[in-house]
Amino acid sequence: MTNLKELKDLLMEYAKAQSVSAIVQWDQETYMPDGAGEFRSEQLAWLSALAHEIHTGSRFQHALAKLVDLESGNIIDDKTDPDTKRFLALVWKDYHYASVLPAAFVEEFSRLTSQSQQVWAKARMKNDFNAFRPYLEKIVDLCKKQADYYGWTLTPYDALMGQYEPGMTAETVGNLFSELKDGLIELIEAVRKSPNKPDDRLLKESFDTEKQWMFGLEVVEKMGYNLNFGRQDRSAHPFTTGFHPTDVRITTRVFENDMKSAFFSTVHEAGHALYEQGLPAEFFSTPFGEAASYGIHESQSRMWENMIGRSLPFWQYFYPRLKELFPILKETDVINFYRMINVVEPSLIRVEADEVTYSLHIMLRFEIEKMLINDGLNVSELPDLWNEKMKEYLGVVPEDYKMGVMQDVHWSMGAIGYFPSYALGNLYAAQFLNKTVKDHPGFWDTIRAGEFSVLLNWLRNHIHSRGRQLDPLDLVKDVSGEMLSPKPFLHYLKNKYKDIYEL
């Protein structure tokens, strides 16, 4: 057996452990009986320890050490071909991230974040920031330590962000966000002043939940989500999970009086699922069979949800079918419906934000996280800072912690550095879609004809099939021929909302 084969066998074993764990987690979120939670945690803890052992234990170390210097990450054989070099660099990096944290630290972090998620959930309901504060303080401390373990060049926050968005620095993101912020605030101001606001009360009428479910599935199948290799189930919070490119599942929840909610969550998750179904199965278990980054993943979901799913051509195709299912919609026309699903309104809650204001919610969190990790901001100062920045960025201020600084689960999970990926997803998506349209001048006609294969094939060829071969910034450059910039996204938004709000 060659050294590479030995390493790949271990990666496959690790992938199997992880995919089995993902099945068990999917079951927990969808069908597990209420009373089964306690033993389920033990099954998952066992699987996670097992996967960690496969990925960082002595067998893996020995196999990897034949090809890469474990300390420095340098490839041992200089004559290794570039593809294999990239492959080994990624394998080493994942190994390094997984093994560089001392066992005692991992255990402390895991225990703390498990507790603090529960504390956060209760404290949030009671609107009690002080109950959560000591936990968040410890989490910030541990995240700083984590950054030091990982190692960093410019600022420790870079190391945290690097877990989710490889190659991205706080400086790069800061520059992108700064330009984006000015453009967004200007657009929001124009929208605010517009006398021609859509009235979307019709969408809060009663919509049969079974029909909503069916319509969502019809649409995502049409988009290309293959139900021979996937399915949709109900869960408290929508998510996508992939066990292998042949088994990629989405979930959602349906509200009778909010037809937008389930539908756009289904399209969003299907965007993620199309990516996972499109990853090259022949590279499954290796970095080349994985998504490029969390932000690139988000680019897929947000492109399908917002740029396609909330476009006029999309509804010119689907609106007749929607009216057939929900005759109440005959009260209005497709142009008006298009305006209703694109209402822009600065609001307090990130996950309910429209595509114009959404990125501002992210920027605020990015600013605060940087200050916590790099600049010694005290957790006790968070609530005031949050409100200040909400006023500055969005012009609205929460009346309590629940609707403000305590709204997101991420910090209680120890996932500091994750938020930027959401907004970067918007920027990536705009740049990718620009290029698709450039490559296919009749692009929007295909959408108007309910023909999604032009887009899906483009994404398969340029994004999905390439796995993690390139880091996100390189992928954008390679695919679009341009550096990542907020301009395409801002241009897209201005163009779209100029029509909707008659600016």
Next chain:
Amino acid sequence: MTNLKELKDLLMEYAKAQSVSAIVQWDQETYMPDGAGEFRSEQLAWLSALAHEIHTGSRFQHALAKLVDLESGNIIDDKTDPDTKRFLALVWKDYHYASVLPAAFVEEFSRLTSQSQQVWAKARMKNDFNAFRPYLEKIVDLCKKQADYYGWTLTPYDALMGQYEPGMTAETVGNLFSELKDGLIELIEAVRKSPNKPDDRLLKESFDTEKQWMFGLEVVEKMGYNLNFGRQDRSAHPFTTGFHPTDVRITTRVFENDMKSAFFSTVHEAGHALYEQGLPAEFFSTPFGEAASYGIHESQSRMWENMIGRSLPFWQYFYPRLKELFPILKETDVINFYRMINVVEPSLIRVEADEVTYSLHIMLRFEIEKMLINDGLNVSELPDLWNEKMKEYLGVVPEDYKMGVMQDVHWSMGAIGYFPSYALGNLYAAQFLNKTVKDHPGFWDTIRAGEFSVLLNWLRNHIHSRGRQLDPLDLVKDVSGEMLSPKPFLHYLKNKYKDIYEL
């Protein structure tokens, strides 16, 4: 850490691997997308190799060897208390059964049975015994070898049966079945001659499948199946699976024109599930937390399905509700309905047989298996022998292999020795229920009142909570005060069918 603690930790690890595998298998049978089967097999093969390694690898060997002589199974410390002795004896036995087969043999057996199941399924559809024959010949050969590896005293068939029904020999079963057979044939003959046969055509009318589903769940909840620790889903073949006493799931399928099918399968599986939910959670992962045998398991499902679920008092309670759901049943009364669900009719297919003829199907298989394993019967002689015995036992002869010798999946899976457990379940059940009624003279009034806790508590105390502390024959003796005998079952049947067929 004490030696016992070390061993128990390894048993817990093994139990986690097995329970995770059971979740993944449940998913495969219920919700897995069609296209995901290939990778799923690999995940399951990995889990099964992993579980085997935990159960028989060097860590387990070292831990067990401190307490038990690995070769002989003798407990090392004479002063060990009786409970621990029994515990260690069972742990050693399981280890011995798992480790005594050479790896090459296990691999050959596994590959062969995996192939032969597929060959069987196709050959059965084409009614082609000869296509299946060479596979079955190899399976019989390997099963003989397997018996030799396990070791046996009287006949090799005992070793195979011992996997499912510990302590049972072909001689014991042969004696029980011989007496049972005479009684059954006599009863069937009386039924055949009866001029007062029930007419059950009404039950083949259209019954809404959603209502069937709901009613089945209502009934099994009432029986005591706790949906906080369980659930029911759809699958091609009904089954029960338990991941832990807090997560025990059942499945079924529903036919619009056969309301008996889904209902009695639900009650049957709930009987299994009540057992699994009643196993002592504090002993989970150890033999004392496991079912006593396959036959004892079957005693629970068959008691609930037939002796309770097809009894008159049961329907005196549930029939009003059933009529409410299905007004078509108002055409008849509960006595007549009771007769309809208890039609006795010798038939070709085991899984569709009524409770009177069922055991004869098993005896025929038992006879044939014994001849194959102990007496050198040639597989090519099977089809003729099958038909001969069908004629002798049931008076009906199949016109093809599909409805005859090729109907069951068991042999293609290599599960020779399993069938007797089904019929033994009937005998155990009758003896257990007799004792329950003796302990609670007003027993049938509780059933008539829809009150199942008297029965369930009795089963919990005398059967469920005791796990594998006793082998089945000892359990029957201990619980009922009498040796296992076919008399109580025959007595139960004669009494019941005397009324139904006015014998």
